[in-house]
Amino acid sequence: MSKMRVLVTGANGFIGKNLVVRLRELSGYEVLTFVRGHDVALLPGLVAQADAIIHLAGENRPVDEKAFADVNAGLTLLLCDAIRKELAQSGRKVSLLFASSTQAERDNPYGRSKRAAELAVEALAQATQNPAVVFRLPGVFGKWCKPNYNSVVTTFCYNIARDLPIQVNDPAAVLRLVYIDDVVSAFIDGLLLSSEGFSWGKVLPEYSISLGELAGQIRAFKDSRDSLMIESVGDGLVRALYSTFVSCLPNEQFCYEIPLYGDERGVFAEMIKTPDCGQFSFFTVHPGVTRGGHYHHTKTEKFLVVRGQAQFRFRHLLTNELVDFITTADRPVVVDTIPGWAHDITNIGEDDLIVTLWANEVFDRDHPDTIAFKV
DSSP states (O other), X not given: OOOEEEXXXXXXXXXXXXXXXXXXXXXXXXXXXXXXXXXXXXXXHHHHHOSEEEEOOOOXXXXXXXXXXXXXXXXXXXXXXXXXXXXXXXXXXXXXXXXXXXXGGSSSHHHHHHHHHHHHHHHHHHHHOOOEEEEEEOEEEOTTOOTTXXXXXXXXXXXXXXXXXXXXXXXXXXXXXXXXXXXXXXXXXXXXXXXXXXXXXXXXXXXXXXXXXXXXXXXXXXXXXXXXXOOOOSSHHHHHHHHHHHHTSOGGGSOOOXXXXXXXXXXXXXXXXXXXXXXXXXXXXXXXXEXXXXXXXXXXXXXXXXXXXXXXXXEETTTOOEEEEEEETTBOOEEEEOTTEEEEXXXXXXXXXXXXXXXXXXXXXXXXXXXXXXX
């Protein structure tokens, strides 16, 4: 099958960069671009080559407010005229997807320019039945967004990562947000619409968070490098915010040190702690040395040898039953510790043993649930 040729206007902008990268990852699309500085006289020729258009080009913070109308409304009108011309000359419809803004609901220069662009797209669709979808986007955030420009999320992430001040005038003010990956997915899905005429698009999920909560969450990401207590970053808004925060780190912060504790047995280091899923650590054991020699009432752990040879031994506290396993890095085996069984680990190889460790709870020095017991 031939590829769908997609014209992306504003391809060098925040959303455009993410969209173009995603489209080029997919085998079914060929990307054409129109960016700031290109002559608008190029538009008819680009439209003639395209099967669909995603119109992102716009003005957010011009020096002269007149640019709102010239670019946001004017460029959209030119694009719609080019589609009409193509339809008249070849009878071929070119699907149009327009990224508008929730600001179109407001009576300010930017909002009025976005609303005028929406009306131009709607008029094109109604007059010609050319497929057209308008997405009224709330605040969009994610990687490659410009800080101190039009995204408070990126500004907070950028500044907090660098210990720069942020401004929170009203901590209770609520933001409506969508994540860039969800925006891109919704746009690509929108390319496949088969209905003719005008329709409204929607990006889901849409999130809401207060300015105060947003600032606190991003500060928690920053603090986690010292406390090792990572937030619940596996899904939803926190996942998207964490990805954005990490993408805003300066190059020199791509790595960071963690505390390392050593004694005659080897070294031990905690890597990550979580609020509800325990913690991750690693340790080493010198040849012939045994570590452990304790039991837990409730705590459980998982050990994985990543270098060397280890003997794990278990002894039941009540029956005195003894169990042992030998594991090596050549054959990955996860060893669980069992409540009510004392356990230890001995390096039976010739080199230092390296073991990764997950415990189902964060170590609490006041309630360690770790009782010494010779296996």
